[in-house]
Amino acid sequence: xxxxxxxxxxxxxxxxxxxxxxxxxxxxxxxxxxxxxxxxxxxxxxxxxxxxxxxxxxxxxxxxxxxxxxxxxxxxxxxxxxxxxxxxxxxxxxxxxxxxxxxxxxxxxxxxxxxxxxxxxxxxxxxxxxxxxxxxxxxxxxxxxxxxxxxxxxxxxxxxxxxxxxxxxxxxxxxxxxxxxxxxxxxxxxxxxxxxxxxxxxxxxxxxxxxxxxxxxxxxxxxxxxxxxxxxxxxxxxxxxxxxxxxxxxxxxxxxxxxxxxxxxxxxxxxxxxxxxxxxxxxxxxxxxxxxxxxxxxxxxxxxxxxxxxxxxxxxxxxxxxxxxxxxxxxxxxxxxxxxxxxxxxxxxxxxxxxxxxxxxxxxxxxxxxxxxxxxxxxxxxxxxxxxxxxxxxxxxxxxxxxxxxxxxxxxxxxxxxxx
Numbered sequence: 001x002x003x004x005x006x007x008x009x010x011x012x013x014x015x016x017x018x019x020x021x022x023x024x025x026x027x028x029x030x031x032x033x034x035x036x037x038x039x040x041x042x043x044x045x046x047x048x049x050x051x052x053x054x055x056x057x058x059x060x061x062x063x064x065x066x067x068x069x070x071x072x073x074x075x076x077x078x079x080x081x082x083x084x085x086x087x088x089x090x091x092x093x094x095x096x097x098x099x100x101x102x103x104x105x106x107x108x109x110x111x112x113x114x115x116x117x118x119x120x121x122x123x124x125x126x127x128x129x130x131x132x133x134x135x136x137x138x139x140x141x142x143x144x145x146x147x148x149x150x151x152x153x154x155x156x157x158x159x160x161x162x163x164x165x166x167x168x169x170x171x172x173x174x175x176x177x178x179x180x181x182x183x184x185x186x187x188x189x190x191x192x193x194x195x196x197x198x199x200x201x202x203x204x205x206x207x208x209x210x211x212x213x214x215x216x217x218x219x220x221x222x223x224x225x226x227x228x229x230x231x232x233x234x235x236x237x238x239x240x241x242x243x244x245x246x247x248x249x250x251x252x253x254x255x256x257x258x259x260x261x262x263x264x265x266x267x268x269x270x271x272x273x274x275x276x277x278x279x280x281x282x283x284x285x286x287x288x289x290x291x292x293x294x295x296x297x298x299x300x301x302x303x304x305x306x307x308x309x310x311x312x313x314x315x316x317x318x319x320x321x322x323x324x325x326x327x328x329x330x331x332x333x334x335x336x337x338x339x340x341x342x343x344x345x346x347x348x349x350x351x352x353x354x355x356x357x358x359x360x361x362x363x364x365x366x367x368x369x370x371x372x373x374x375x376x377x378x379x380x381x382x383x384x385x386x387x388x389x390x391x392x393x394x395x396x397x398x399x400x401x402x403x404x405x406x407x408x409x410x411x412x413x414x415x416x417x418x419x420x
Contacts, residue, residue: 014090016041018100025063033062033087036063037070039098042087060227060326065100068108068331069220071115075124075366076189098287102332107386111332112365114382118364118375126368129237131185132174142203143171167305174310175353181212184368196254202359219365223318223338224326237272238265242321245409249416259414262407269315272305313351316342316398317358321391335362336383340391342398344373351395359390 016034021041024034033045035058044051044058051058053073061069074080082416092098099105112310118124145165152158180196183189197210214229221227225234225244235248239258248258256264322337329337342348342356355361357372362381367375383390393401 001239014041015093015125017093017096022063026059027289031250033059033060035064035066036092037065038085039092040084040088041090041092042084047083047087053216054213056213058222060217060221064328065086065103068111070361072331072365073216073219075183075187076091079189080126099330100328102328104333104386107332107382107388108308108330110382110385114378115364117378118367121145121374123375124367125375126185126187127370128186130368130370131176131179134172134179138169138172138176139303141165141172145169163302163305167302167309170204170302171309172353173199174306175355177204177208177211178215178353178355179369181215182365184366186195201292219362221326222335222362223321223323224334225324230314233269233272237261239270239409239413240319241409242412243324245413246416246420249413249418250420252417253282254417259410261410262403265311265403265406269311270304312399313353313355315402316395317355320398320401332363332382333388335359336388336390338362340393340398341376343392344376348395356395 020332021034022035024032024043026033026045031045032043033048034041034043035379036042044062048055048058048062057064066082070080097105099108142165145162148158148162148165177196177200180192180199183192185195193208196212200208200211202208218228220231223231223241225231225241231240234244235253236255238256238261239245239248245258317339321340328340336359339358339362341359342352344356349354354369354372357369357376360367360372360375361369380390382388
């Protein structure tokens, strides 16, 4: 079947079906990438290469409806509409539904109504005083780490105390730059990006563009293999999720003794994160010609301690959840099947950088973290209405569930490896 793609300058829009859009997923002949936003069809084949949020994040929605992802990632719609005009090639035909058949229409309608409600409540607006205190406290921690060593010397006790302060300061900087990367600290994206460069490039020695490139993909398709970079340690180090583990076992692949991965995760995961991040940064810098790369190659001890903290916090919300290939589910189902919460407390909020509210963070990635607790009851009500489990657990249970999940995945792999 052949048709002519008509540009917006033509007299009338070209009409498309979901089937025609679905085959433009970047994998077919010509590598075309089309996506839908509010029934409008856009060709992002070339634009994806210069997309400010990264090439891959927009490509992950090629051939799909990206309406809710687009809204979630962009607070300033007027800023991004200038890019959309030149990409518009048509719209859905009148006989085509606004939602793909595999997506839950009533759930998405209620979710979009909920988003309008939280916008009216002002829950997407940042509290500058809150973030000032966050920034101040991490600077105090960082200064304390150096003052302890400077005043008391480098004997064992001052060194350990200073290292504890420094590690805590570094992880809190990580949570703060994470806020900035999501443009949730300032209303203007440019201010967020500039401050993020100060925090992650200058204070942590990591490139902001590299972090955003990876993290935006994670939010677009969490726990979707080959689309979520957080799963890149499968299968080299770990076997993740039942589906992927059984597949790996049936292929008779064994890079590690996965049936023991719940035992070596505690030591290996933080240790592996350091070279993984550094090699990833180096590859990113060469590929993207971003030469302001990490300055912290030699600071391995605090990096290991920070990585341990980071690994347990970041994975407690995802590894125990569903891990699979992208099934092109609706935005709400995609996020909720891949995330869970940890119960709120002052300590949990601080220790995790408010990522104990992972469900709310994934549904509304640009929401300032100090508002998660306000929207949580509304999200829970939405889940109850549509029969979706809203998981929340204690911090200790969340940590233990990582090991239980790895143990289960390892057993699925072993069974398929031996008998599949």
